[in-house]
Amino acid sequence: MAATLRDVLHTFETRRGPLSLNQMARQLDMTPAMLESMLDYWVRKGKLREINDETPPCSACGHATGCPFVMKMPRSYELIQGEPLPHTTNPPCTCCR
Amino acid sequence: MIRSSLTIALAGNPNVGKSTIFNALTGAQQHVGNWPGKTVEKREGKTRIQDREIAVVDLPGTYSLAAQSAEEIITRDFIMHEASSVVVVVVDASNLERNLYFVTQILELEVPAILVLNMSDAARSRGIQIDRQLLSQMLGGIPVIETVGSRQTGIDQLKQTILDVIDCSHPQQIIRVDYGEVLENAIAALQTAVSAEPAIGHTYPARWVAIKLLENDEDMCSKLETANYQSLLHATQQTIEQLGADFSDDIETLIADRRYRFVGRVVEQAVVRANTGLETRSDKLDRIVAHRVWGVLIFLLLMWLVFQFTANVSAPFVDWIDGVLSGPITHWTAAIVDAVGLEETWVEALLIDGVLAGVGGVLVFVPVLLFLFFTIAILEDSGYMARAALVMDGVMHAIGLPGKSFLPMIVGFGCTVPAIYATRTIEDEDDRRLTGFLLPFMSCGARLPVYTVFAAAFFGANAGNLIFGMYLLGIAVALTTGFVLKHTVYREKLTLPLVLELPPYRVPTTLRNVWRQVWNRTQDFIHNAATIILMSSIVIWLLLALPARTNRGSFNAVQAGDSVFGSISETIAPALAPAGFGSWKTAGSLLTGLIAKEAIIGTMNQIYVQDTGPAPETEPSFRDDVVTIFESLGETGILIVQETVNIMPRTLNMLPGVSIAEARFVDDGEADNTTALEQSLTSAFIQTAGSTAKGKLAALAFNVFVLLYIPCMASVAAMRHEFGTRWMLYQVVYTVFLAWLVSLFVYQGGLLLGLG
Numbered sequence: 040m041a042a043t044l045r046d047v048l049h050t051f052e053t054r055r056g057p058l059s060l061n062q063m064a065r066q067l068d069m070t071p072a073m074l075e076s077m078l079d080y081w082v083r084k085g086k087l088r089e090i091n092d093e094t095p096p097c098s099a100c101g102h103a104t105g106c107p108f109v110m111k112m113p114r115s116y117e118l119i120q121g122e123p124l125p126h127t128t129n130p131p132c133t134c135c136r
Numbered sequence: 137m138i139r140s141s142l143t144i145a146l147a148g149n150p151n152v153g154k155s156t157i158f159n160a161l162t163g164a165q166q167h168v169g170n171w172p173g174k175t176v177e178k179r180e181g182k183t184r185i186q187d188r189e190i191a192v193v194d195l196p197g198t199y200s201l202a203a204q205s206a207e208e209i210i211t212r213d214f215i216m217h218e219a220s221s222v223v224v225v226v227v228d229a230s231n232l233e234r235n236l237y238f239v240t241q242i243l244e245l246e247v248p249a250i251l252v253l254n255m256s257d258a259a260r261s262r263g264i265q266i267d268r269q270l271l272s273q274m275l276g277g278i279p280v281i282e283t284v285g286s287r288q289t290g291i292d293q294l295k296q297t298i299l300d301v302i303d304c305s306h307p308q309q310i311i312r313v314d315y316g317e318v319l320e321n322a323i324a325a326l327q328t329a330v331s332a333e334p335a336i337g338h339t340y341p342a343r344w345v346a347i348k349l350l351e352n353d354e355d356m357c358s359k360l361e362t363a364n365y366q367s368l369l370h371a372t373q374q375t376i377e378q379l380g381a382d383f384s385d386d387i388e389t390l391i392a393d394r395r396y397r398f399v400g401r402v403v404e405q406a407v408v409r410a411n412t413g414l415e416t417r418s419d420k421l422d423r424i425v426a427h428r429v430w431g432v433l434i435f436l437l438l439m440w441l442v443f444q445f446t447a448n449v450s451a452p453f454v455d456w457i458d459g460v461l462s463g464p465i466t467h468w469t470a471a472i473v474d475a476v477g478l479e480e481t482w483v484e485a486l487l488i489d490g491v492l493a494g495v496g497g498v499l500v501f502v503p504v505l506l507f508l509f510f511t512i513a514i515l516e517d518s519g520y521m522a523r524a525a526l527v528m529d530g531v532m533h534a535i536g537l538p539g540k541s542f543l544p545m546i547v548g549f550g551c552t553v554p555a556i557y558a559t560r561t562i563e564d565e566d567d568r569r570l571t572g573f574l575l576p577f578m579s580c581g582a583r584l585p586v587y588t589v590f591a592a593a594f595f596g597a598n599a600g601n602l603i604f605g606m607y608l609l610g611i612a613v614a615l616t617t618g619f620v621l622k623h624t625v626y627r628e629k630l631t632l633p634l635v636l637e638l639p640p641y642r643v644p645t646t647l648r649n650v651w652r653q654v655w656n657r658t659q660d661f662i663h664n665a666a667t668i669i670l671m672s673s674i675v676i677w678l679l680l681a682l683p684a685r686t687n688r689g690s691f692n693a694v695q696a697g698d699s700v701f702g703s704i705s706e707t708i709a710p711a712l713a714p715a716g717f718g719s720w721k722t723a724g725s726l727l728t729g730l731i732a733k734e735a736i737i738g739t740m741n742q743i744y745v746q747d748t749g750p751a752p753e754t755e756p757s758f759r760d761d762v763v764t765i766f767e768s769l770g771e772t773g774i775l776i777v778q779e780t781v782n783i784m785p786r787t788l789n790m791l792p793g794v795s796i797a798e799a800r801f802v803d804d805g806e807a808d809n810t811t812a813l814e815q816s817l818t819s820a821f822i823q824t825a826g827s828t829a830k831g832k833l834a835a836l837a838f839n840v841f842v843l844l845y846i847p848c849m850a851s852v853a854a855m856r857h858e859f860g861t862r863w864m865l866y867q868v869v870y871t872v873f874l875a876w877l878v879s880l881f882v883y884q885g886g887l888l889l890g891l892g
Contacts, residue, residue, distance in 0.1 A: 083202065
């Protein structure tokens with residue numbers, strides 16, 4: 040395995056435009072699973088942010104299972120600039136239709 | 137607390153099926169609580185293997201033992217201090233590389249362990265073969281067991297192996313990850329220093345402590361500080377400084393890199409994949425579908441097909457519901473009102489001209505939403521929407537917009553309110569505000585009935601193209617607004633690239649899932665019709681029934697134009713005249729559209745469709761109505777099939793030189809399938825504008841206005857809640873002004889080009 044953790048981070052720092060995890064793995068000549076493992080490292084170190092499908096619930100419309108319009112979007116990673124910000128956790132939703 | 141002399145701990149990454157193994161081992165004998173002083177859940181249970189009772193503890197899922205989170209500290213401390221007899225490390229066999237990093241850290245703790253390759257069936261189905269013997273050998277002789285926790289496969293073998301390890305009949309060596317000569321020398325030096333301190337050297341493996349100290353592990357350093365091991369800490373500091381001079385990187389990353397290199401070597405030798413290359417079939421397809429240029433074209437083509445399908449295939453169903461509501465349901469309502477002696481009273485007018493016209497007029501469009509949400513659900517389930525997100529992210533990134541904006545923007549195609557809340561996933565406050573500002577331009581589902589009715593009334597065979605055009609215009613206005621803001625107000629901000637995980641393509645096989653999504657989304661529309669639209673229909677009927685001046689009529693006996701609603705609408709109508717739709721009726725409809733976009737159609741049904749033509753000579757009987765409903769339903773079914781079949785020839789016919797005959801399963805002659813509202817709108821717009829062509833232009837301009845002005849009051853409230861009153865006001869003023877300006881441009885520009 041040629042690519043190092045620094046190579047992974049460097050790809051984020053120099054990349055312009057989005058990239059799929061598989062494309063990045065191919066670029067770095069490693070399997071996507073190995074890349075994910077290395078991304079986990081940088082997430083733990085606070086250099087990358089993992090974005091899951093974290094759309095806050097908006098249950099004011101009365102849907103028991105949450106907003107039906109919220110689509111499940113792909114898991115993604117982005118570079119954190121400066122100090123990582125505290126994670127936003129489901130503030131109360133006051134929207135009412 | 138479950139007590140036993142023997143304890144096994146289950147450890148592993150999150151989502152590897154650890155809990156299923158725990159359940160398979162313990163059955164019903166479980167206790168759930170919290171770890172002392174933490175909010176992390178602790179699950180304990182008991183298992184009996186042969187005649188021995190063994191306590192089982194399910195440790196929190198974690199990716200590392202670096203002591204950076206509560207889960208990591210709990211896992212590490214439990215393994216080190218709670219004297220567990222065996223650590224069962226559960227890994228996802230289909231994702232071994234991601235899991236082995238954690239495994240190496242467990243093995244460095246020098247505790248007896250078992251490696252469980254869970255989900256081994258999933259790994260095999262993906263063509264992944266793991267050489268268990270070689271894997272065990274490369275990991276210091278650790279027993280390797282294959283399981284499928286959900287089916288309890290391999291659990292008996294796991295139980296037997298647990299006993300073997302407890303009885304030491306399965307010798308394990310200590311694995312040593314090779315950290316390279318320089319680091320190994322440093323580790324060896326610190327290891328000697330650690331061993332010299334009996335209190336710590338006997339509690340923890342000395343090599344592991346040395347590695348942790350080099351990693352600058354906060355928990356370990358604070359333990360040494362508390363125990364006053366100043367000389368050891370000093371030696372550590374000196375070593376780190378020396379290594380810092382030798383390497384340009386931080387030591388923790390160098391150590392982690394070596395572990396990854398070790399994992400890479402293990403996987404390379406012990407794992408065989410059916411697909412030896414790194415590129416799967418999905419990857420090959422993504423070369424085109426997720427391409428930054430081709431991907432955009434494919435996205436546009438798919439969107440075009442979605443709206444062709446939605447507009448054309450739902451049309452017969454819309455006509456059927458409209459026929460049922462304006463025919464049998466209206467007859468029956470009138471008959472019931474007559475039967476209770478309220479004939480020709482305001483109650484009849486309220487029920488038929490208010491509730492039925494308003495709510496019914498909106499419910500007619502349920503099939504349009506059903507078909508739209510069906511196609512979107514298919515795209516979501518197939519894995520395409522993730523590609524669309526990647527492609528759209530690329531487009532936004534290219535013009536300098538924040539990459540993550542695509543998430544709320546895609547939600548905005550369904551409903552603007554959750555889309556505004558979805559901006560919370562964007563950490564940067566400026567990017568979040570900017571994205572929130574653009575969301576009203578993403579055409580939500582509630583606007584679709586407006587486009588559909590105008591498309592059918594004015595654009596006939598091009599109905600799908602008009603709807604597609606509206607959605608595209610919304611995206612274009614959002615991107616242009618974003619581009620301008622990004623290069624003026626937010627020009628200091630850099631946009632960051634995203635790396636997205638694309639799921640493999642799959643054929644949506646579970647129709648139940650698709651239907652659940654479709655129904656949940658359509659339900660929202662029906663719910664709105666039964667609440668907001670019902671209320672607004674009653675209020676509008678009341679305002680239409682009240683004369684603006686006493687000399688212009690009395691309650692429920694006033695011309696619509698002379699009513700309170702007509703007078704209010706009349707005051708703003710002149711402002712809309714330059715855009716071609718300056719009648720009080722269009723102005724009034726747009727006013728109610730501020731409440732919710734569906735209300736536009738409800739209001740139009742109330743004020744445009746006043747007189748549905750001469751009454752039939754003989755009222756149809758109840759039986760006649762029922763027969764008509766079912767006969768027309770059968771024909772509607774055939775027409776839906778016909779329109780579905782015709783999607784392909786209609787698409788290909790757009791290519792130059794191609795002319796494929798369309799299927800015709802029902803010979804409906806020259807039947808007029810337009811609804812009463814469509815007919816009324818056509819004549820009213822043509823009358824206001826002065827000619828058919830001008831009426832068409834005015835209709836187009838009206839749709840543009842509907843697309844661009846405030847989505848609804850709920851979205852305004854959400855905007856205020858998320859971004860404050862000032863930004864909410866900016867957005868209201870901007871969207872209304874832009875809607876007016878662009879619709880004016882469309883109408884006057886069309887006239888200048890000789891289109892009207």
